Amino acid sequence: MTNVTTNFNDRTIEYEQLLNDFKNLLKKNNLKFTIQREVILETLYNSDEHLTPESLHRLIQEKFPELKTGIATIYRTLALLEESNMVTSLSFGAQGKKYELGAKEHHDHMICTECGNITEFVDEEIEERQHSIAEALGFEMSDHSMQIYGICAKCQKTTK
């Protein structure tokens, strides 16, 4: 029972498919597909990092300076994507919200308190237990997030 493994290894979700989902989402809600929205999705897709609205904005300005994308559009689009569950946000201490594409496989986060870097991981045993716990507490579980804080291997060396 504890060993059931949800096979979730479709790591490479094609950008095309993602884009299509996005377009459908927009169509369904009578919203428009604009260059800005596409660029935001694409930048999220191509980033391995968890991005803050500001870092996303900076990236986009560097890559597509001619668009002069405003920060407000970033916020508006991220809100839209989050509502539709296409991206997920994480909030840490003072560092504000960071966003990542939710279309990637589910995973949890291990965060280095020294350098701020984030490593992703999945542990099926924990996933299982979470469901059991939710059930035991009478919750209809929809989602979860887990963060482990510590000092990463690299920083342990540096500090020493």
Add this chain to the structure above:
Amino acid sequence: MTNVTTNFNDRTIEYEQLLNDFKNLLKKNNLKFTIQREVILETLYNSDEHLTPESLHRLIQEKFPELKTGIATIYRTLALLEESNMVTSLSFGAQGKKYELGAKEHHDHMICTECGNITEFVDEEIEERQHSIAEALGFEMSDHSMQIYGICAKCQKTTK
């Protein structure tokens, strides 16, 4: 191995002890023990809720209107308490930061996405796994937080 249970059931940490810890902390850092600081600690202790700076402020103003405690003092004291690991903060979606006394036993959170209420729980199996994972990834784990989101029993009834 998976069954070792860290016995962590000292639920009732006396306020006296907590207060002493706080006083020692202050003394150690050449800080002063003020009524405002005491009231903040006490209010956190007596609250079962996870409090935002603002809700803490409101509570204190209601109970001790003569102190006219300023919101800035709340923020300053919470920062102090958090630095010294006497309180822990959680940040959720848009709702900002919420604080709770960290002196209570460790636990994770199950959050109702309908009513916003938070149920606490501990699961030893998960605690164990977290350590294993951190180790496997080369992290020196210091802390973690886990939130499960869903709809609580009460809200499931209401919505139906």
Add this chain to the structure above:
DNA sequence: GTCGCTGCAAAGTCTTTGCAGAGAG
């Protein structure tokens, strides 16, 4: 007394909103 603390108000951040022109469908 000394030096940290407090409340107040002002200054910062980060995020959201109003608006008029631009652009997708």
Add this chain to the structure above:
DNA sequence: CTCTCTGCAAAGACTTTGCAGCGAC
């Protein structure tokens, strides 16, 4: 053409900071 989007700048929400008087030790 219509109606949503966008950038801009202004407004908001939340948090931090500077300061002068207050109070713990």
